[in-house]
Amino acid sequence: MDESTLALIAIVISVLTAVGTFIYTHQQMKAAKKANALTEQAQREQVQPYxxxxxxxxxxxxxxxxxxxxxxxxxxxxxxxxxxxxxxxxxxxxxxxxxxxxxxxxxxxxxxxxxxxxxxxxxxxxxxxxxxxxxxxxxxxxxxxxxxxxxxxxxxxxxxxxHGLLNRESLEWSTHVLAEESKKARKAQEKQADAMGRLFRTVSEEIEARRPDGHEPPEIEPPTP
The missing domain is CATH 2.60.40 (Immunoglobulin-like)
Incomplete structure (x- = not known):
C-alpha cells in the first residue's frame, strides 16, 4: 500500500471521527437543552397557582x-x-x-x-x-x-x-337528630301543659257552678304537668 493510499485512509478516518464527534456533541447539546427546558418548566410549575x-x-x-x-x-x-x-x-x-x-x-x-x-x-x-x-x-x-x-x-x-363518604355518623348529623328530638319533646310538653290547663279550667268552672250562694269555693291547685 503506497503512501497516498494511507494518507487517504487517514483523511477518511479523521472525517468520520469528526462527524461522529459532531453528532455526539449535537445529541448531548440537544439532551442538555431538553433537560434545561424540563427543569425550567418544573421550576415554573412549582411557583404557579393551582x-x-x-x-x-x-x-x-x-x-x-x-x-x-x-x-x-x-x-x-x-x-x-x-x-x-x-x-x-x-x-x-x-x-x-x-x-x-x-x-x-x-x-x-x-x-x-x-x-x-x-x-x-x-x-x-x-x-x-x-x-x-x-x-x-x-x-x-x-x-x-x-x-x-x-x-x-x-x-x-x-x-x-x-356509597362512600356520605353517612350520618357525624357530629353534624347527631346534632341535627338531637335538635329534632328536642323539638318533638318540647311540642309534647306544650300539648300536655295545654291539656292540663283545659282540665283545670273545666274543674274550676264546674265547682263555680255548684258552690252554694255566699260561700267561697275551695281553692284548687292547678295540676302539675
Missing part, C-alpha cells in the same frame, strides 16, 4: 354538599374563571341553582394561596333521591406570576360519594 374545583360534603360525614374552589398552589391566582357543563342543579330548587351558578362562574380577580371558597349546593339524600345530573365537567382558567396557567379540566362524578 386552582381546583370539587363537589364534596361540607365536612366528613355531613349531609350538606358544597361546591369548592381552592387555590392549592404557592402563589396568587388571578382572573380565575370557571365554566361548568351542564350548569349546576340542586334539589333545593331552581333559585338556589341559579344563585349557585352565578357565584361559581363569576370571575375571581384574586385567589390567594390556600384560599378556599365554599358554596352550598345540595342536601345529599335529596340529591340522590332525585334525577338531577350526577356528572359535571369543570374547566378552570387563571393566571399566575408568569402569565396564563395551563387550562385544567375536571370531571366530577357525584355517584362516587353516594
Amino acid at each position: 386552582v381546583i374545583a370539587d363537589i364534596r360534603e361540607r365536612v366528613p360525614g355531613s349531609q350538606l354538599l358544597c361546591f369548592f374552589i381552592e387555590n392549592s398552589g404557592p402563589t396568587v391566582a388571578r382572573d380565575v374563571q370557571l365554566t361548568v357543563d351542564p350548569p349546576l342543579q340542586s334539589a333545593l330548587g331552581d333559585e338556589t341553582a341559579a344563585k349557585l351558578n352565578a357565584a361559581v362562574t363569576r370571575k375571581i380577580s384574586v385567589l390567594p394561596p390556600k384560599r378556599q371558597l365554599m358554596y352550598l349546593m345540595d342536601v345529599s339524600h335529596k340529591l340522590f333521591e332525585s334525577d338531577l345530573p350526577r356528572i359535571y365537567t369543570v374547566v378552570v382558567n387563571c393566571s399566575g406570576p408568569f402569565g396564563p396557567v395551563e387550562t385544567l379540566t375536571y370531571t366530577i362524578d357525584l355517584d362516587a360519594l353516594k
